[in-house]
Amino acid sequence: MSAANISRYPVPDINGLPQDIKERVLAVQEKAGFVPNVFLALAHRPDEFRAFFAYHDALLTRESGLSKAEREMIVVATSNDNGCQYCVVAHGAILRIRAKNPLVADQVAVNYRKADITPRQKAMLDFAMKVSNDSKSVCDEDFVTLRHHGFSDEDIWDIAGITAFFGLSNRMANFTSMRPNDEFYAMGREPS
Amino acid sequence: MSAANISRYPVPDINGLPQDIKERVLAVQEKAGFVPNVFLALAHRPDEFRAFFAYHDALLTRESGLSKAEREMIVVATSNDNGCQYCVVAHGAILRIRAKNPLVADQVAVNYRKADITPRQKAMLDFAMKVSNDSKSVCDEDFVTLRHHGFSDEDIWDIAGITAFFGLSNRMANFTSMRPNDEFYAMGREPS
């Protein structure tokens, strides 16, 4: 696949990248076996690349009352709602792997209300959809509902933060026509 | 998986079905290797079952200027827009098989505007989305645009008919909480 498929914008050669970005790209390649296109597409703007992944890591790698699979559920549900092909396909793969469940990503993408997830997780995704589509109406009652499901206020920040960050990511991927790598589609689909 | 998972409504035992329905169910089981849940869920109402599949067959098996893969694209795009898990998962599998393409179903489901399909197919799906969401505004200009892409008036009827029929199917599947069979998720995902 040519670089032209990855993004509307020029995609830099890995060897020409600033050293810190090059190291990050090579590390993910080492781990995943390929370079996810988001790294190449966003490297067009090194400063924004650094901030983007710093934000990403701050939200997705911190200690949290949300499991790693739950965080990916938020990404998948809001990304399908925003029509973001890159994030649904790439994070769908990660969700299948994190949840050790080959079915849950497609279920959550199309209609999380009918997915094989817990009522607590559905409440989490209801709130994510409100933050994504109607954040001006977020109110105290939303916090009461979420606490009722066992979420701490820090967990609630995590839900909102991941939703808001992937809202940015979805808009950037849609705007640049970022293409998901072919490798993602089948990852994690074998029963564990 | 228990029958309770398939639908909110009672799911009849295959052996207790009227003979014509039983034969249809056994035929699909023979061919697919399992019974797609839509056959079991809708068999709760035999008369509606017969009309549903007669309509389905009339639209999907007739000679048409639309290929079988194109017809499945319409199903997948409109079903994701309607949040119908059953139809996206089941017809996503069929689309992968018909198109001999392991990627196209997920692309079309999330955002057909960025899928690896032709401009003609994007125009077809633009029209399907208009029929699905704003049929009252369908107008002569829509026909002009589609003819420009080489669709005959009979092809256009096929696009609208499939969209309208799966709009019915999506609503029935959502209302009954119809569950896609586990088998569908991985079908057709190996490169051909």
Add this chain to the structure above:
Amino acid sequence: MSAANISRYPVPDINGLPQDIKERVLAVQEKAGFVPNVFLALAHRPDEFRAFFAYHDALLTRESGLSKAEREMIVVATSNDNGCQYCVVAHGAILRIRAKNPLVADQVAVNYRKADITPRQKAMLDFAMKVSNDSKSVCDEDFVTLRHHGFSDEDIWDIAGITAFFGLSNRMANFTSMRPNDEFYAMGREPS
């Protein structure tokens, strides 16, 4: 009025129709005094015609906890919401006759919330609007509410099925620019 007014598509001559369709058309003409245009417009595709009317009959003629007038209320309310002139005008006439009430059809079409109908019927139409516009969110609470108004689960299937079927019908009528017969407008308007 010329045949050209009835539909964007060619309208077959009654005498050239397949025998079973011709018999159905003549039977309705005998009963109503004229041939409703939906029979002529859909006869352009005999297989779809047969499936359409089989589905229609399965839903509208079966024994049900919904009266025949209530079933027509569902058709009229959802058809106006979908902007379907044919179905509002034709089924408005049928509703006036079934309900023996010259006012109720226009009331239900424009705003069923203010119509001279029972709270049970308003709950039925609230659910029909949800199935029509947001079926992905149909949930257990909707069933609880409807059972509270005395609807059985089979009655609820009837509400959803009629809504879904006329969603198909509305899209086909809008897409073909199907014209309501002049005779429908004044039917059932005299006080009973």
Add this chain to the structure above:
Amino acid sequence: MSAANISRYPVPDINGLPQDIKERVLAVQEKAGFVPNVFLALAHRPDEFRAFFAYHDALLTRESGLSKAEREMIVVATSNDNGCQYCVVAHGAILRIRAKNPLVADQVAVNYRKADITPRQKAMLDFAMKVSNDSKSVCDEDFVTLRHHGFSDEDIWDIAGITAFFGLSNRMANFTSMRPNDEFYAMGREPS
């Protein structure tokens, strides 16, 4: 029918009305043969009543490039879009009479795009819908389109003014649950 049906608010006795209002009510009763409920419901607030009908008369009785029937089309189309039973039923009757056409009011209410009206009248109603639903986006191009159909700038003011005024009327009628008089439903339905 009891006064309680006419409005959520108290409906004054005609004899207790201020003299000018009483005279207007008696004049309309003389002409129509009954008192349209809007006169009784709004008489609850005499100052607002006077301003409402002064505005109404300013728009609907002035010399205009819009015929009286065209002005009623605007009322009927926007009122159905706003779900206002009173205005669709009452002004539907007036439209049938002004247009000497028993069919046009129901056509325009449900879907003016398919009504038996001219392209000029459809452009008029397209603009009315934009003023009603998205006035912030009204722009120079809208004026160009309308002038192309032969509307003068004063005619365009009439379209916008009638749409805006009946937007007020629709909201007041919906809020007060104003009931259309039974007499309106059948008026003007006999072929002229």
Add this chain to the structure above:
Amino acid sequence: MSAANISRYPVPDINGLPQDIKERVLAVQEKAGFVPNVFLALAHRPDEFRAFFAYHDALLTRESGLSKAEREMIVVATSNDNGCQYCVVAHGAILRIRAKNPLVADQVAVNYRKADITPRQKAMLDFAMKVSNDSKSVCDEDFVTLRHHGFSDEDIWDIAGITAFFGLSNRMANFTSMRPNDEFYAMGREPS
């Protein structure tokens, strides 16, 4: 600023206005120190001008359970929702003055749910938004909620009436591209 900036339509010379309108314009100029453009823009149609301001005065100057500041909150919240620059800027100024609060107008315009206002005032604005955007669904429960906050039925009419009237005003201002006077922007911004 030239007259051309005030409105798409011709703006009459004050001296050429009918005597009653001229007197009203001069009175407001005397009081405010300038002539608000709405007076000049609407004077293009004297009869509509008279009805407009009669309606305005009937709602905004009558005795009411709503304070003058509360009435302006309704204007500001609904006008921003309708994208009406004239009404947000002009009535924002009036709200700051009536409330003796330099911050509240911008808060209410952007998101009244987070403004420094009382729960009663938020309930008032929730209802105003429903009347503005979904009046067909106004129901008994809305009245119960508002009465719970201490609003009388006459107060509720005031909320709905002001919302409906400024819905008309917003549409006329948007349609004519009515320009707010420069003087309004800074009025009432000094701490009281």
Add this chain to the structure above:
Amino acid sequence: MSAANISRYPVPDINGLPQDIKERVLAVQEKAGFVPNVFLALAHRPDEFRAFFAYHDALLTRESGLSKAEREMIVVATSNDNGCQYCVVAHGAILRIRAKNPLVADQVAVNYRKADITPRQKAMLDFAMKVSNDSKSVCDEDFVTLRHHGFSDEDIWDIAGITAFFGLSNRMANFTSMRPNDEFYAMGREPS
């Protein structure tokens, strides 16, 4: 004003902040004369704070074909559309200062289509609104339109990036109920 007003979440004491964050906060205080609340509210999560401001600086301080005032227009228009009080009030102040224009911020917030800005700037904001509300439909034609107005592809990335980043910011501010500092409201309102 107590810290409780600034955010739903605990607001750290400046002296307890990590050194790099403390220095940034003190620098902005030195320059502005007060600490904008966004710095205090987001300091609750130091890693996210660092990423947020790194992203902010990457977009707003880089060389660009967009002027600094134009970048603030994007912030103000999208933030009002998202109902974000903090961003409209704070960035409205910055826009007035950058543009040396006391009127433009309120105009752009309420309805940029009628603001005293250039056609090029309106095209920029049309695209920002599409990225904000319908990014899945961004297409080649959007780029053609923007290039026609003189925007380079890098400028277009700036428009989309600022829109996407402030979409994140709006959601975080709405979710935390972040309060704009009182100082912002009157800044830049004196004619320059």
